[in-house]
Amino acid sequence: MAVRMKDIAEDLNVSIVTVSKVLRNQGDISQETRRRVLKRAKELNYQPNWVARSLVTRKTYLVGLVCPDLMHSFFAEVARAVSRRMRANGYNIVIAYSEEDEELERQEIEGLLGRRVDGLIVASAQPPRRTRIFRRIEEEKVPYVLIDRQVAGIRANFVGVSDEYVGRLATEHLIAQGCRRLAHIRGPGTTTGVGRCKGFVDSCAAHGIEAPSQRIVTGLFNDEGGYNAMRNLLALDPRPDGVVCYNDPVAAGALKAALQAGLRVPDDIAMVGAGNVHYSDLLRVPLSTVDQNSTAIGESSADLLLEIIRAEDPPTPRSILIEPRVIERESSRRNGAPTNHSTGF
Secondary structure, eight states: OOOOHHHHHHHHTOOHHHHHHHHTTOSOOOHHHHHHHHHHHHHTTOOOOHHHHHHHHSOOOEEEEEESOTTSHHHHHHHHHHHHHHHHTTOEEEEEEOTTOHHHHHHHHHHHHHTTOSEEEEOOOOOTTOOHHHHHHHHTTOOEEEESOOOTTOOOEEEEOOHHHHHHHHHHHHHHTTOOSEEEEEOOSSHHHHHHHHHHHHHHHHTTOOOOGGGEEEOTTSHHHHHHHHHHHHTSSSOOSEEEESSHHHHHHHHHHHHHTTOOTTTTOEEEEESOOGGGGTSSSOOEEEEOOHHHHHHHHHHHHHHHHHOSSOOOOOEEEOOOEEEOOTTTOOTTOOOOOOOOO
16 A cells, blocks of 8 residues: 555654654754655555545645756756756756747647646747737746746746846957957847847947947857858958857857868957857867856746745735856957956846
8 A cells, every 4th residue: 555644654653744744844843853754655655645635625736847858958957956846846847948949949838837837937039029928828827937038028937047147248259369350150130149238238238349230140049050150250351259149059160160171269269158168168269158047046046936826815926137257268268458357237
């Protein structure tokens, strides 16, 4: 027969409520009692009856996490941080992968709503002002938090960075390295791509540096896009001497194109990405980047969602901005140029 919380309680001469609180990591329970309960539960191979628990609490203790690209280590790190935080609070994570496809994202969210998840964390691939799926979530009264990418046209909880600031940080860093013919490989038409491009343009303008439209090219979100975009930039006369890339995968592709063209990085052309993915310092030329602190984004979004789930009334939506910082490596470090470890808003 399946072991019940009642069996553990009777074995240890404590209440069922005490056992329940320990197993859910809640309540003011002494460390000794907590240790005894967890030890006995392990000995008896106790497994929660989630169906019975859901019938009582009207909760599934499931949270959906929707990411556009799990091959991108930024989102993998976010997912790990979310999972750890939620697991410690008695929740399991269901991860859905949208492949940067707005329709697939909608289908995945509909599937998660069908599973009656208690909340959602979403890095959305929806284009600007495409809000239908979020209205659907709100109709179902399911709490949700947007991460990394905001969605114009809705007022929602958000955890991420200021993308304009990311664009400015990266641009200021290359200017500090002596670059003056700056270019930008921009991302998709999400608020992330739009914001980082605006930060690039504004920073150039603040320094009196021309940023003509032909030096702003689209690379979308992966290395192939970055490679093709960089080849277009290298065909310009004069070619850029510094490139701000939408993210690290795009920058990796751009770096490959520059090296294949026989250019020295950073002497002939310097570059910087964003995201600080795991392989950035393992490339042929280690990549400078703007670190968005993916772990903090994951932890903060989980904490915010838990707060909303537990609230008696839905709190006013708010934004939590994580502070990014420049990680300087060889792709932008020019001899004699001042080191720039820019931080702060």
